[in-house]
């Protein structure tokens with residue numbers, strides 16, 4: 001922990017290093033692009049452009065910036081891996097899996113309800129059987145008397 005904080009105070013953030021400029025203490029990028037993750041900024045810059053990212057971060061509240069940067073970094077990474085679909089490819093794959101699992105779940109539920117009904121019928125037959133046994137026992141007792 002102490003090594004990473006001394007690292008960030010001594011060396012420029014990944015963004016300033018990439019853009020070859022001096023990293024000021026109030027640098028917008030510094031909290032989100034630490035010097036030990038150079039690829040994160042390189043990807044975001046390649047896909048969105050550093051000036052667009054600066055504009056976007058300045059429009060956001062400070063507490064929203066980290067989520068925004070993580071989202072941009074993920075989207076940039078996916079866009080570079082899959083230039084056609086980007087993260088939409090992964091999203092539609094996951095949606096497809098979700099629909100499949102929902103169908104499997106509803107099949108399993110209907111299968112389970114069949115067995116539950118069957119179980120209910122067994123309980124009913126058992127209680128009917130018990131009633132008739134009681135009747136037989138009563139008849140036998142009456143005959144004995």
Ligand SMILES: [Zn+2]
Nearest residue numbers: 013016023027
């Ligand atoms: Zn910087």
